[in-house]
Amino acid sequence: MLKVLGWPILLLTTIALVFGGGGSRYPLANLLVQLSALALALLFIGFARGRLAAVPKGIYILVGLTLALPLLQIVPLPPAIWQQLPGRDLVQASLELLGTDGGWFPWSVDRGRTIVAFASLIPVIAALALYPWSRTDAGYRALILLVALGVGNFIFGALQLAVPGDVLNPYPVLSSGRLYGFFASHNSSGLFFVICLCASIGAFRMTKRNTLTRGFLALAGILMVVGAILTNSRSSTFLLLLPIAQMLWLGFRSRSNKLSGRAGVAVGAGVLTLIGGIGIFLAQGTRLSATWARFAELDDRRPEIWEDSLFSVERFWPFGSGMGTFRDVFPVDESLEHVLAGTPGRAHSEYIELAIETGIFGLILAAAWAVWLALRFWMGRHQVNSAAVQAAALAILCISLQGLIDYPLRNQALLCIAGLLIATMVGREPDSKGSL
Template identity: 40%
Template sequence: MQSLKPQYFQIDVFFSSMVLCAVAILVGGGGVGAAIPNLVVQLASLAWFALFPGGIRQLTVLRKYTGLLILISVTFLVVICQLVPLPAEIWHSLPGRNVAQSALKLVGMDGQAMPFSLDRNRTFIALLSLLPPLALLTIVLKMRWRDIERLMMALVGLGLLNFIIGGVQLVSAQRLLSFYPGAVASHLYGSFANHNSAGLFFVLVICMYLGFANHPSISSRRVIASVAVLILFGSAVILTQSRSATALLILPIVGVLFDVVLRGRGGRGRGEVGDYTARSLVMAAIVLVGCIAFASQNGKVAQTVQRFYLQDEIRPRVWGDTVHAIERFWPMGSGTGTFADVFQLDESLENVLPKTAGRAHNDYLEIALETGGAGIAIMAGWAGWCLVTLLRASRGAAARQGFAAGLGLCCIALQSIVDYPLRNQAMLCLFAILLGLLARAGAARVDQVSGSVCVKSGSSLPIKRRKPDSRLAPPR
């Protein structure tokens, strides 16, 4: 008689993923300035490790994904090593420590052992911020494909909830449901403190819908649903007035057109393909004309367009000063999370503003400053792993899901050039979910001979030959 324990286990996995995702997105969008909300998200992940059946042992699933396990281990190891106290002689020889050494000399602490990081508290907080994404990554790697699909649709629902919250914020000029200080009355934030992160979140929602909306065949319903999701969340992106997120909309738009038009060829005759393609193009043209007409008469859209004019743009000046700071601490770095403390050493006087630059507005430069050559090598490793896994997924049984995950990761990587999307818990967790989806898609294949679904990661897992279970197969 078949045991019911695995079935209960899967239900627990899905429920815990729902809870963690909801907590991360609704509470964890505040960034470094929201200490208590971040703590709530981290405690929720620790509760999962402590209370979930198997707890910390669930991390053993990473052994099936060797490349992913290596990259995660190295990422954690770099941050942990920055907290280890070093003898004074070694610490003094590290690049960029001369100013801190002079300050320590004034208070008689020059000879004490010091950690590698110039701000151990911020580095420790950065280490804790990796726990929620690690928990969600583990959950996604353990879930059935059917539950993954349900999770993606739940994230679309959270996107709709964010849109509703943002609508209330706009109507009330940020007097209602504005969770973080400093909000601009004309920007839509939802549950995020940064309108760029809010815009990127809506872009990722479109990508998730694109990959996991389970319509068995192309139909008018599917076309209408895809266009409706694109218009709804595309409008939300524009209302955030985020230039980077608005520019990134082109990627899911192309993805939706690819999904609606090109996938309509499956199972159709030549005449049907031509008729369907023509109808789809006519519908797309009507939608495009309607959107242009709406945009030309809408003040919010005009405000978003005006923000693309780079007058008095401060980012290039911050990037230039960040490069000088990187040279000061190269090749070791200053410690994860220390940008706000060390950047001021190299900030040019002509670039000084009333507000302190808390971020480099380029995650790649900021990581290079904080972790040096090791951080650059880790970024290159992650990029290489994503590319190889995406290519593998494109030839497998979950190509559509792999494409959606890769598209979302690409959006995050592109916005990181001009902003810092991964500096809040919510986006870190979404990043981990996309990594898990890409890993699953890259390892999924359908064994046509035995009729069973196999998962490969280096070597095939042992699997019984039995009647195929549609719950385990990736949705087509």
């Protein structure tokens, strides 16, 4: 793994997992991840430069636009321009209370938060820069790395559950008895296990004649399923159906091929064992059965937050309030009947929050990423590393689906992992002439 991926990217992803799972409430930990990513990228810029020659042009364009958006939001604008932007009447009223007209003011209503949002992209860029784009076996090694990180998260989470008092949890937890691992949110931890399950399936498919490695990957897959359920995350537990469905489909397809009949039997037996093991745990394990009980709890604040967030979208449409500013602007539109003791720090929907902070520009950019990745997936379906492409694509799909009701990319750990998944999915064969 070290020979193919290089230790910088292994170190980067490990640091991101261990220190970057807390979200925006832990700026010092995030700063550590960002500085580490920047240092690794700068120290190995020559090493990375050779690898970047194989990067598709689409990556350069999309990454450039992604970085440009928050940078444009912090550029000072003359009063004649920024005062005409939607929602800036609130800014003007605040400045009048301070006895100043504000003079030149940026697109963002809070320059500092937008700068922090820009800095959060550094680990993603570093992961893309350090990835060995020109190597066909890089995808397989990246999947193995993700599985290893998932096993590490499971072991640490299991220790947390074994030790009373939540003393091993790196962050304050909302509910004891859940498996958090290195994350502050049980939803993020659960999604990470789903991602690692996708990786274990892809790596298992690519492993040939190595019984020990295949056994490790099979065991890791079971641990990822159990780990996701132990987080008590309903969305992550539901997302498990996607990789499990892929396993069933692979088993069915392999069974129809005489040359791979044994593989089909192995996959089918693995799926049955997996489902049976989950059933036993759900029936007898109190911690695992708690996840099933949560599906009966329909009381949720998300619809109320979404309803009020849509007013914020309308207020700042089509330019947005600035990346990272949701916490500043949402209280203005939070209705009295929905107000509780605590103010929501997130919209609990990646897409609604993106619409508030970036307006139509962020939504178009997200759509451009989705369309381009879909095209790259289609182009890579017949490559030598197609199993890695499919595994990474399925993991990215799971992140996108959880983004409907949560905020998976608002912590440095999953953001960095998303960069690794994009590189794994898009990485092409050395002889490929595609220009996308």
